[in-house]
Amino acid sequence: MSEPNSNALDALLKKHKLTRGEYEKIQQLLGRDPNLTELGIFSVMWSEHCSYKSSKVHLKKLPTRSERVLQGPGENAGIIDIGEGYAIAFKIESHNHPSFIEPFQGAATGVGGILRDIFTMGARPIAVMDAIRFGPLDSLENGARNRRILDGVVQGISHYGNCFGVPTVGGETVFEDSYDGNPLVNVFALGVFRHDEIFYGRATGVGNPVIYVGARTGRDGIHGASMASDVFTEASQQQRPTVQVGDPFMEKLLLEACLEAMRTGAVVGIQDMGAAGLTCSTSEMGSRAGTGIDFDLKHVPQRETGMTPYEIMLSESQERMLLVAEKGREGEILAVFDKWGLESAVIGTVTDDGMLRVRDNGVVVAEIRNRDLADEAPLYHRPYTKPYRTAPYEAPEFASSNLEADLLGLMGSADLCSKRWIWEQYDYMVQTNTLAGPGGDAAIVRIKETGISVAMSLDGNGRYCYLDPREGAKLIVAECCRNLSAVGALPVSATNNLNFGNPERPEIMAQLVEGIEGLAEACAFFDTPITGGNVSLYNETLGESIFPTPVVGIVGLLGTAPPVGMKFPAAGLDVLLIGGLGQASDQEMGGTQYAKQVLKSLWGVPPKLDMEREKAVQAATREVVVGGLARAAHDLGEGGIAVALAEASLGGVGAEVSFESGLRPEIALYHEGPSRVLIATERRAEVEAIAARHGVEALWIGRTVEGLLKIRLNSHEVISVSTDKLHHRWDRALEEALHV
Amino acid sequence: MKFGVVVFPGSNCDHDAYYAVTRNLGQQADFVWHDSENLSQLDAVILPGGFSYGDHLRCGAIARFSPVMKAVKKFADAGGLVAGICNGFQILTEAQILPGALIRNQGMRFICKTVGLETATSASAFTNRLKEGQVIQVPIAHGEGCYTAEAQVLDELEAEDRVVFRYVENPNGSLRDIAGILSAGRNVMGMMPHPERVADPLMPGTDGLAVFESIVSAYASLSR
Numbered sequence: 001m002s003e004p005n006s007n008a009l010d011a012l013l014k015k016h017k018l019t020r021g022e023y024e025k026i027q028q029l030l031g032r033d034p035n036l037t038e039l040g041i042f043s044v045m046w047s048e049h050c051s052y053k054s055s056k057v058h059l060k061k062l063p064t065r066s067e068r069v070l071q072g073p074g075e076n077a078g079i080i081d082i083g084e085g086y087a088i089a090f091k092i093e094s095h096n097h098p099s100f101i102e103p104f105q106g107a108a109t110g111v112g113g114i115l116r117d118i119f120t121m122g123a124r125p126i127a128v129m130d131a132i133r134f135g136p137l138d139s140l141e142n143g144a145r146n147r148r149i150l151d152g153v154v155q156g157i158s159h160y161g162n163c164f165g166v167p168t169v170g171g172e173t174v175f176e177d178s179y180d181g182n183p184l185v186n187v188f189a190l191g192v193f194r195h196d197e198i199f200y201g202r203a204t205g206v207g208n209p210v211i212y213v214g215a216r217t218g219r220d221g222i223h224g225a226s227m228a229s230d231v232f233t234e235a236s237q238q239q240r241p242t243v244q245v246g247d248p249f250m251e252k253l254l255l256e257a258c259l260e261a262m263r264t265g266a267v268v269g270i271q272d273m274g275a276a277g278l279t280c281s282t283s284e285m286g287s288r289a290g291t292g293i294d295f296d297l298k299h300v301p302q303r304e305t306g307m308t309p310y311e312i313m314l315s316e317s318q319e320r321m322l323l324v325a326e327k328g329r330e331g332e333i334l335a336v337f338d339k340w341g342l343e344s345a346v347i348g349t350v351t352d353d354g355m356l357r358v359r360d361n362g363v364v365v366a367e368i369r370n371r372d373l374a375d376e377a378p379l380y381h382r383p384y385t386k387p388y389r390t391a392p393y394e395a396p397e398f399a400s401s402n403l404e405a406d407l408l409g410l411m412g413s414a415d416l417c418s419k420r421w422i423w424e425q426y427d428y429m430v431q432t433n434t435l436a437g438p439g440g441d442a443a444i445v446r447i448k449e450t451g452i453s454v455a456m457s458l459d460g461n462g463r464y465c466y467l468d469p470r471e472g473a474k475l476i477v478a479e480c481c482r483n484l485s486a487v488g489a490l491p492v493s494a495t496n497n498l499n500f501g502n503p504e505r506p507e508i509m510a511q512l513v514e515g516i517e518g519l520a521e522a523c524a525f526f527d528t529p530i531t532g533g534n535v536s537l538y539n540e541t542l543g544e545s546i547f548p549t550p551v552v553g554i555v556g557l558l559g560t561a562p563p564v565g566m567k568f569p570a571a572g573l574d575v576l577l578i579g580g581l582g583q584a585s586d587q588e589m590g591g592t593q594y595a596k597q598v599l600k601s602l603w604g605v606p607p608k609l610d611m612e613r614e615k616a617v618q619a620a621t622r623e624v625v626v627g628g629l630a631r632a633a634h635d636l637g638e639g640g641i642a643v644a645l646a647e648a649s650l651g652g653v654g655a656e657v658s659f660e661s662g663l664r665p666e667i668a669l670y671h672e673g674p675s676r677v678l679i680a681t682e683r684r685a686e687v688e689a690i691a692a693r694h695g696v697e698a699l700w701i702g703r704t705v706e707g708l709l710k711i712r713l714n715s716h717e718v719i720s721v722s723t724d725k726l727h728h729r730w731d732r733a734l735e736e737a738l739h740v
Numbered sequence: 741m742k743f744g745v746v747v748f749p750g751s752n753c754d755h756d757a758y759y760a761v762t763r764n765l766g767q768q769a770d771f772v773w774h775d776s777e778n779l780s781q782l783d784a785v786i787l788p789g790g791f792s793y794g795d796h797l798r799c800g801a802i803a804r805f806s807p808v809m810k811a812v813k814k815f816a817d818a819g820g821l822v823a824g825i826c827n828g829f830q831i832l833t834e835a836q837i838l839p840g841a842l843i844r845n846q847g848m849r850f851i852c853k854t855v856g857l858e859t860a861t862s863a864s865a866f867t868n869r870l871k872e873g874q875v876i877q878v879p880i881a882h883g884e885g886c887y888t889a890e891a892q893v894l895d896e897l898e899a900e901d902r903v904v905f906r907y908v909e910n911p912n913g914s915l916r917d918i919a920g921i922l923s924a925g926r927n928v929m930g931m932m933p934h935p936e937r938v939a940d941p942l943m944p945g946t947d948g949l950a951v952f953e954s955i956v957s958a959y960a961s962l963s964r
Contacts, residue, residue, distance in 0.1 A: 158850050162881070163791040165752025249750050249794025341749060427852045427881045429937050430789075432756045446942060448759065562942065 016043035022378055029372045037310045037358070037366045041373065044276035044314055045283060048537050051377035054503040055535045058516045063524040068492055069531055074288075076117040076201055076271060077191075078531020080493045082557055084450045087198065089123040090190035092131075092458075092497045092553045094536040099185040102243040103152025107132075107185050108160040109246040112318055114189040115164060116272035119255045120321065122199040122262050123191030126433055127445045128161050130171035130187050131458045131497070131551045135180025137414060137737040142180050147738055149183050157187070158425040163248035164255070167434050168426035170443035171458055175414040178462060181541035186497040186534075188458055188553040192447050199262055201271030202324075203285035203293055206352045208268055209330045210282070210295055213337050213344040214254050214320040217278070218303035220244045221316025250319040250342075257340035258321060264336065266329035273320040279313045279373070281322040283356050287374035292355040295348020296362065309358060309365040324350060380503075387469050387514055388507035388545065391602045395586035398599055400666040403642075403718045406598050408729050410639050410670075411646055413597040417733035421740070436563040441483040441635050446560045455489035455556040460499075461638075462547030463591040464606035469511045469548050471606050472591075473518030478614045478674050479637055480554040481526050485618035486635040486677055487563060488625035489556030494523050496533040496552050501545025503537050511548035512537075519550060525611050528554055564625050566634035567651035573631055573680040573704040575655050576687055578624070579617040580697035581641070582673030583608070584663065593638045594670035607673045613696065614675040620694035621677045627690070629683045636676040642669040642711065642719065644678050646726050649709045654723045655680075657702030658712035665713055680704055741959050743769040744782035746812070746828075748803045753789030753826065753936065760939035761786070765952045774806040783963075784821040784955050785812060787828025789881070789934060799842065799884045800830035809835050819962075821865050821955055822928040826882055829920070829930030838923055838930045839897070840889030842882075846913025850883040854944065856908030857919055857933055861901045864922055865958030866929040869950045875908060876947035878933040885932040887914035887921075897921055905931055 013023055016039060026034050026042050034042060048054060064072035070087055071079035077091040095110025111128060118125045132153055135146040161168045166189070203210065221244035261267055269289070271281045278300070286293045297312050307315075325333050330346055337344040351357070356373065358366040369376075400406055410416055423438035435453060436444040442457040459480045465472030481491040496519060501508040523530055539546045568575075589595055590604025624630050636644045645655060661668035675696075681687050684700065691698035709726060711719040743761045747754045754771065761769045772779065774792075779785060793802035803809065809831070816822050816837055824832040832838040845851060857878050859870040870876065889897075894916055897903055905920040912932075920931030935948030 155849075162850055162852075162883075163750070163752075163794060165790060247794065249791060249796070252752065252791070252794075253749055424853050425850045427850070429852065429879055429881060429934075429943075430752060430756065432759060432937055432940060432943060435942060560942065 016040065017047065018043050022046060025378060029376060030368065037313060038368055040310045040314050041279050041366055041368060044279055045373040046377040050276050050280060052535055053377050054380050054382050054537060055498065055512060056379050057381055058513050061516060061520045062530045063520060064529050064531060066527060066529045069529055071531065073532045076120050078493065078495060079121065079198060080531065080555070082452050082454065084452060085194050086192060086447060086450055086452065087195055088190055088192050088454060088555065089118050089121045090188065090495055090555060091117055091532045092186055092188040092495045092551065093117070093534040094497050094499060095185045095187065096183065096499065096536050096539060098243045099153055100149065100183055103149045104156040105243050105245050107153040107156030109244045109318055110185050110187045111157055111160040112246045112248065112251050113274045114187045115166065115251060116274065118189045118191035119258055120201065120270050120272040122197045123193040124259065125166045125189050125191040126431060127190045127443065127456065128166050128168045128187060129443065129456060129458045129553065130157055130168065131460055132171065133174045133176060133179045133184035133549065136175050136177060139180060146180065153183065153185055154422050154425055160246055160248045162427040164252050165430050167428045167430050169428050169434055169445060170438045170456070172460065173419050173422060176462055176547060178547045182539050182546050184499050184549060186551045188495065190454065190456060190555065197262065199267060199270050201285050202269040202289040203291050203350045204289040205268055205324065205327065206291065206350055208324050208327050208350045209346045210293055210348040210350060211323040211325055211330060211333060211344055212300055212320065212347045213323060213342055215247065215250055215317055216301040216303035216343065217312055217315045218317045219307065219311055219315060222311060222314045244316050244318050246318050253340045253342055254319055254321060257337050257342055261333045261336040264332045266326045266332045267323055268326055269324040271322050273322060275316065277314065277316050283370045283373040285322065285324065286356060286370035290354065292351035292353045292357065292370060293348055294351050294357040296359040298361050299345050299347040301343050301345055309360050313358065382503050382509045383506045384509035384513050385506040387510040389466060391467060393587065393604055395590060395603055396601060403665055403669060404721055406666065407642050407646060407719055410593055410597050410643055411726055412729040412733040413593065414734070414737055415593060416639055416643060418731045419734060420731065421734050436487060440566055441486040442489065444487055444563050451560050453558050453560045455484050455487050455558060456553060457483035458551060458553045460549050460551035462549040463596065463602060465515060465549060466547040467591045467604060467606050469514040470518035471609065473515045473550050474522040475606055475609050475674060476550065476552050477519060477522035477526060478609055478611065480552050481528065482618055482635040482677065484554060484556035485621045486625065486633045488622055489558040490622065491526060491528045491554050491556045494528040494530045494552055494554045496530055496550055498535045499539055499546065499549040499551065500537050501540045508545055515548055515550045519552070522611065526615065558626065564630050564633050566632060566648055568632050568648050568653040568655060568680050568704040570631065571653055571704050571706045573682060574684040574700060575657055575702050575704060576679045576681065576684065577676055577699045577701055578620055578679055578691055578696060579676040580699045581659060581661055581668065582671065582676050584667055584671030584673050589667060589671060592670060592672045594666065607671065609674050616694045616696045617675045617677060620691045620696050623690050624679060624687050629681050629687050630679050631682065632680040634678045636678060638672060640670040640672050645709060645711065648678060649723045650727050650730060652723050653704050653706060654709035655702055655704045656710040659701050660714055665718055668713060741767055741783040741956060743767060744772040744779055744785045745769055746772045746774065746785065746787050746808055748774045748792035748806060750792045750794050751788050751790035753934065757786050757788045757825065757936045760936040761952060764939040764949060765956065767956060772808060774808045777807050777811050779811045779815045783959050785815055787824040787831055789826030789828060792827055792831065799827060800834035803831045804835040813837060816923065816928045819925065819927055821959060823866060823955065824930040825934055825936065826932055829932055830884065832928065832930045837928055838921060839893050840887055842884050842932065843886045843888055844884050845886050851911055852879065852881040854879045855911055855933065857905040858908055860903040860906050863901060864904055864926055864929065866951050866954050867904055868957050869954040876950065877938065877945050878935055878948050879937045880911060880933045882932055885912045885914065887918045889915065904929055
């Protein structure tokens with residue numbers, strides 16, 4: 001840059017969200033000053049979103065290997081061997097900031113982005129799940145806005161996923177003050193392929209042509225990656241032009257064309273253009289292969305005239321891919337894209353000098369080593385103290401005046417009520433693989449070519465993690481694995497989406513560090529290595545950070561068979577609790593749904609997790625379910641045993657149960673102690689024998705009955721409610737809250 | 741017999757229909773690319789669900805101009821069996837092979853759920869394995885499934901026994917609860933629900949199989 005004066009440079013750096021120190025590192029790597037295009041390129045590649053500069057030193061603590069892992073973090077998605085010569089690719093990604101600024105397109109392009117990550121590896125996407133979080137729908141101040149954001153996000157996911165033709169099979173929806181002004185939209189996608197169909201984002205083979213395919217490049221989304229690394233201020237609404245617009249039809253064509261092009265055998269490497277677009281795909285593909293890429297912008301298909309090199313390199317136009325082909329066979333690839341009516345163009349070649357060399361009509365406009373962009377971003381050991389919290393440790397005085405009213409209140413609460421209104425807007429059946437769709441403990445998708453099915457579950461709990469990020473993160477992993485075990489699946493691998501506040505605040509950084517360490521410990525223990533994921537920081541609005549919200553997606557494997565559901569299917573079955581009644585103190589009630597919905601309060605610590613015991617309960621549950629002994633199985637989670645029983649009763653068959661507990665009634669019924677699974681069976685003795693063999697309790701608590709849920713505690717009837725009433729409360733609550 | 745499953749850019753239930761016909765029904769099937777102009781080697785044609793051409797302009801509005809639609813028209817005019825499912829139904833109405841139109845659902849939202857369908861006639865190549873009045877459970881998945889037509893057209897459809905399925909509980913505002921109709925020659929059917937999604941023992945029900953079995957029966961008696 002031509003000697004900008006100090007103030008002008010500071011302003012320029014601020015605009016690019018680069019620090020003075022980072023600028024000096026750029027100068028040092030280049031051996032000169034960067035020009036404006038180069039500065040733009042560095043700014044997106046070194047953004048928090050692309051470089052993980054604040055989290056990388058801690059992400060290294062996560063377990064990433066097992067016998068099944070074919071590809072860990074660092075590629076577009078992780079890959080797991082599932083047997084019979086098949087593999088799955090899966091990942092979760094956030095689109096939080098764009099979804100606040102423009103909910104429909106923000107969420108839609110979130111789905112589009114993660115789908116491209118999957119099929120760029122050669123896998124056909126077979127399932128999507130979403131974890132979405134919003135501010136309260138009934139907030140006096142922002143309720144209308146929160147309802148509008150929810151509606152936009154749901155319609156955006158619906159629009160994109162349905163048209164693309166991938167089933168949206170599950171997810172979670174949570175409402176919390178802390179997401180008021182900073183909604184979270186985390187999208188998980190999973191695809192399937194054979195081992196010999198795997199492709200990587202590597203630009204190998206000097207002299208090979210570099211091919212651009214898909215949508216034309218426009219001025220949309222410029223600086224999206226650095227926006228995603230920003231905190232919200234009142235000016236955020238003015239950033240709308242940086243949100244991209246998605247075209248699921250184009251993406252569907254891109255999917256079919258890419259898979260067909262891969263089958264020609266002429267594709268050497270391939271990567272989608274997501275955050276930081278052309279910049280990221282060229283430099284990462286080159287960096288992974290240790291090669292250079294030399295290309296000319298004049299060959300890049302453009303939607304608008306007069307775009308500058310800076311704009312073309314930083315555009316985040318959607319539905320674009322970058323391929324490297326075998327030299328001499330580019331014609332075969334161009335023909336496939338032509339068949340699908342897609343534009344494609346050879347824009348440059350792979351070189352041996354490791355440089356990203358960008359030309360504009362032959363004139364070099366940027367020249368940077370690929371590895372400096374992809375791997376040399378500064379790593380920050382950001383200082384951290386104790387995790388931020390203001391909630392008290394001590395429990396307030398509380399005692400229920402009506403345990404049945406509490407249950408009805410919980411069943412009709414925004415977090416626990418039916419999300420049917422949301423998931424009926426998603427096509428959850430297309431591809432005819434969905435054995436278990438939305439609304440269960442875990443979704444199950446069969447893989448037709450094999451006898452194998454994949455189960456998946458998505459979980460987060462901002463309250464637990466706010467009270468204790470480390471223990472909260474462990475509980476999430478345990479819950480996710482328990483969800484899978486309840487449908488009979490063996491958990492095998494995980495992906496994570498770390499949604500946190502501003503890492504430059506030491507008490508927020510501490511949440512991130514402890515959250516990651518908790519995940520690392522639990523994922524190692526449950527043998528579910530993390531093969532990839534996403535970090536979303538700076539989730540704060542006007543100085544208020546969101547609850548630390550790691551969201552975990554875990555996949556499990558099981559044989560293809562009719563699924564065991566969570567609802568009681570018939571009267572007269574024995575109801576057992578594998579893992580027993582569990583324990584909880586007053587302090588451990590503070591993060592529960594009971595505290596949130598009934599007492600409108602937050603305190604204390606999350607429930608205590610004994611991972612050994614959890615593992616044994618899960619192993620026993622899987623054996624029971626896979627062995628065909630369970631007519632229904634449902635893990636205990638939010639709302640404890642009372643809510644789990646109520647949920648199992650929603651099909652019209654309830655239960656009459658009775659148990660003894662030394663805990664106060666509201667704690668006995670509503671505590672969220674982990675390591676418990678509800679089973680309905682005709683073969684009680686066999687279930688008990690399996691539990692005994694695993695060293696865990698299988699407590700008989702009663703039998704299923706038609707139309708009624710009756711709970712006796714210490715010989716007192718505390719709840720007696722018709723299943724119709726439960727269903728009515730639960731089924732309509734969301735629509736009522738949304739006023740639709 | 742051999743089915744043809746037409747693939748438009750944006751079709752996404754093509755593989756599902758193919759699977760139902762080949763694996764669940766045990767018949768042969770070919771995918772037919774949208775620029776094919778000859779269907780003479782086929783015994784029945786399925787226009788599958790999806791978002792042909794991204795539903796740009798209107799559902800099915802662009803697909804009707806695909807070369808294959810001329811061939812479909814010719815095939816149908818010669819008495820060939822054609823079933824349009826969901827987007828396939830929309831394309832058949834846009835191509836005016838079937839009367840009426842499918843517009844935005846009354847609630848203005850996409851709906852995916854399993855609904856009850858009453859068999860309105862068993863006198864068709866698509867429902868001869870069902871009894872009149874028989875209710876089957878079949879999923880819908882559409883945003884534009886509200887069937888509409890002039891009253892006179894609706895009267896005509898009813899008078900000629902050309903309504904094949906009616907919704908037991910109308911999910912989308914379709915006039916007279918119509919979920920599927922027949923052409924005047926009774927050899928072309930369009931329906932919004934997805935029978936191919938309930939043709940496999942592992943899916944939630946197998947009620948949809950009867951539609952495909954009916955086609956096989958009809959073809960067998962046609963060729964006798």
